[in-house]
Amino acid sequence: MKENEIKDKTPMPAPAEAPGEIAKEYKEKTAVIEQEFSNAVRAFDTVITKSYLSELTSYDVVPCTNGQIPNMRWIKVNEIVYEKDEFFVDKMSMLYNALHSSARNICFLLRRGYCKDNKSAVEVFMGTTDISGVNNVSGDILEKGLKGLFPGVSTERSGDIVQELKGSLDKTFAISCVSGVASLREDDKKERFVQGLEKLLDSTNGLKFSVFFVAEQVEDSECASILSNYENLYSAISPMAETQLSFSQSITSGVSEFSSKNFTENVVKSLQKAVAKGTAYSKSHTEHSATTKGNTSSFGGSIGKGPFSASAYYSRTTAKNEGKADTEGRTDSYNLSILEGIQRGLSKGTQQGEGSHRDNQESRSHQITFQNRRVKHYQDLLDKEIDRLQNALPYGLWSMGTYFIAEDDTTATALAGLYKGCIVGDNSNSQVFTVNNWSKHDDKTKDIAQHLLGCQHPRFVLPSNIEVSSGSLVSSKELAIHMSFPQSSVPGILVREETSFGREVKSRAGLNDENAITIGNILHLGEKSTLPVRLSLEELSKHMFVTGSTGSGKSNTIYLIIDKLIKKGKKVLVIEPTKGDYRKVFGGMADMTVYSTRENEKNLLKINPFAFPEGIQVNEHIERLVEIFGVCWPMYAAMPAILKKSIICAYSACGWDIRKSECRHGRLFPTIADVVIQLKKIIASSEYSANTKGDYIGALQTRLESLQTGIYSTILSSSDCTDYEKLYDQNAIIDLHHIGSTETRSLLMAMLVLGLNEWRMSTNDDDMDLPLQHVTVIEEAHNILPRVSKHQSQEGANVLGKSVEMIADVMSRIRTYGEGFIIVDQSPSAIDESAIRNTNTKIVMNLPDGEDCLIAGRAMSLTKDKQISKLSRLATGEAVVWQRGWNEAVLALVDEMSDRVPLKAGDNVSYVKESLRERPSSLFIKRFVKEEALSDEEQKSLQDEIVRAMVPSCVKSELLDVIRHLPSHKESALINSVVRYLGLDVEIIRLFAEYSFVGSLQLKNDLRDFIADDLAIYDTDQQDELLSMVFIWASSQNEMWHKICQDSLPSNPKSK
Structure with a gap:
């Protein structure tokens, strides 16, 4: 048995302050970090923000040794066409993107005051050359790209424009350079772009200057390298964005006491082949007491590898501990063992101990965080620049600079400032946006000019012997803001805004030269294509509507269609109430007859309103005739009934049986004189008041009697009427333009239409759905088809509305006989809507009135407002064409009808009789x-x-x-x-x-x-x-x- 007891008490050392050597080292190395950071800032400004651009005037210019770039192709832009509602900047960026892979550079020259004919005219040139300087691939791309992206643009190849510019630079001049990255403004939406060059040009009228835009290609590999360096720079400055300082103090004190007692008792008895029993006792007591107090101070500095790594800290610790332990134990054991026989054993032990321990510890810590706002700003700039370059990689990067050349310093400086104001936007802060000015007296100006004549940026030498250019790194999208066309017309350059229509005639039925006529070619954004515009002959039998203002080319379009139809073997009737131009185009043709309303001309028109062809019932004709009069004359109350009764009585007086539709004298029809006779009798015998009779006499009798005098007595009262077959089955022109009365012209036109309808009914009564055989052209159709209300009120019948409806119905039904109408008028709003609706072919030319545009546009299923508004801006000869079966309307340039055969006045003279009255036989x-x-x-x-x-x-x-x-x-x-x-x-x-x-x-x-x-x-x-x-x-x-x-x-x- 053993007994041990241990007691230990050890005090801790007192705390100590940080040594002064460590603080000094910290300050020295912090100063090194600050110096290296300052150097990094200057490098950042040079590389990222290009701060050197604002000080180019103080740097030396590198002499130009390359000379002029070979094979530079220049194109002069005379007319620009934009598509409405399409953002032109996107199209320009597409052009520059297409050039990026082949062009060494792109130059854009804009100058004013150099045109001999117009000193205020603006000239625009674009030039480019290949990277190799041998082929002209980039020049072809430039020309085709302009035609493809801006259809309708008018360009021409120009000579060496640089040589012309060189001549102007031989004099003294000043140069101002604008460097920076252009961007859109947040409020500059695509539908209203306000950063165009026209703003610059509008403010410089009367000034003489040249603007030279130079964009040098930056290869994709170089762009990727720049992007990689930017990313590395971002990683390098990131640790400097935030700094943390930590301070800690620790104090520890402890007391330890231990007491241990050990008592062991072991008795072992062993017998082979016997039972062994043992008992063991153990007891231990230990007391220990210890107190420790310690103070620890630590200060150190550490600077990592490289100029962008730094750390610093300071710590202090104080601790106090106390402890006491007591232990006591006892062990009893019993063992039974048999060894090679029988063996038994028993063991028992007891152990006891105790102890105690006490500790006290105290600690303090402080942490301070510093943020570097300038580094954060650089990080933001790098983020923007990295994103900009990543987005720009697919479009291509360019080094862009703009140079203003003028004869005096003030003009060059003012132009540069105006241009800067135009292109700067909300995202133009990633690089320096600055203007550098070189006076015409500055020696460096000539050197800069030599670089520009070589179509390249001037180079400068920085104090650090680094060679830089005046260009800024921009993408093709940003370049489109720098180098763009004017958005509105300026002297010397016409700018038009166009609207797209169908690019090709898509018809369900295949169209060819056999079943269609060609009237022109597709026009896309002002550019005439080779695709023809064909009109189906089958659809022409379902009528055509042609409208357009005076001078729009409407007449030429009709002439062309008539010429094509005649050459196809179709017969044409033209009813012309105004001008008399058709006789000057077709009147001299051998198979064309011109019917006039002058007695001194051949083929005097003679029609009897009350005559009708065989197969027509007299009562049917009377009903239609009364409706015709209702269109041409204002009638109200009982006037239609009185007129109808007078006509019936006139037929009866001529021997007609109204019920049987037979005449005892054969084909004897009444004339206007007969109706007047009966009208007088009816009014005189009526019970109307004197005032009412006077109204009826004035409204009916007077109008009828006016048709019995002068030339009208010959035209409308002749018994020798023009044959139906000659009028309606042969090529004919009915010239009514000499008739002064609008009412009379309308009446004659309506009578002709009525006669045509009845003639078709009588000759094709058993036929239906015939192919196109005959076409009737009705000029100034509002005379017989005016737009009126169809509403019928209880107060009175709408005679005019009902009459117009009847005529429109006649025209819609006559198509079954192979008859097609071409309805022509200057204003759709003046034509009855049903007449427009029932036409399967529509040709719309220039319409200045907004209501006319809306009516015509809706009739052709134009759904876009920009297409409808385009109708008011169509040039002469341009027409929007639609025919049933087409997927969409197309914009066409109508061919000119030049094959004209006029009727000469000398060939159309006729003898005038002294009197129409024949002497009795x-x-x-x-x-x-x-x-x-x-x-x-x-x-x-x-x-x-x-x-x-x-x-x-x-x-x-x-x-x-x-x-x-x-x-x-x-x-x-x-x-x-x-x-x-x-x-x-x-x-x-x-x-x-x-x-x-x-x-x-x-x-x-x-x-x-x-x-x-x-x-x-x-x-x-x-x-x-x-x-x-x-x-x-x-x-x-x-x-x-x-x-x-x-x-x-x-x-x-x-x-x-």
């Missing part, structure tokens, strides 16, 4: 004056004579009834008919109006002279018979005339 005198019988042959001949006469048809009907011995006529009616047939009624009325009194001998003598001179009746008895007839007629017309006429009757037993 001997057969007429024999039958109606002598009252003698006629043979059958004589009767037939007299009937033909009467039918051809220019008299009302009711007069003809009465006379024909007498010839045929029909019992329906009365003696008074016969006298009335003879007097009117011979024109005696007109003559006696004239004489009554001429003399202030009646019944004189002079009256009778004048009538006798008329009968002899005008009617060629010289027999006195026959004259007396006719005088008797006219006085009897006159006495029945007016009570005031009655006695005079009775006294004036000749002493003829037959008359009495």
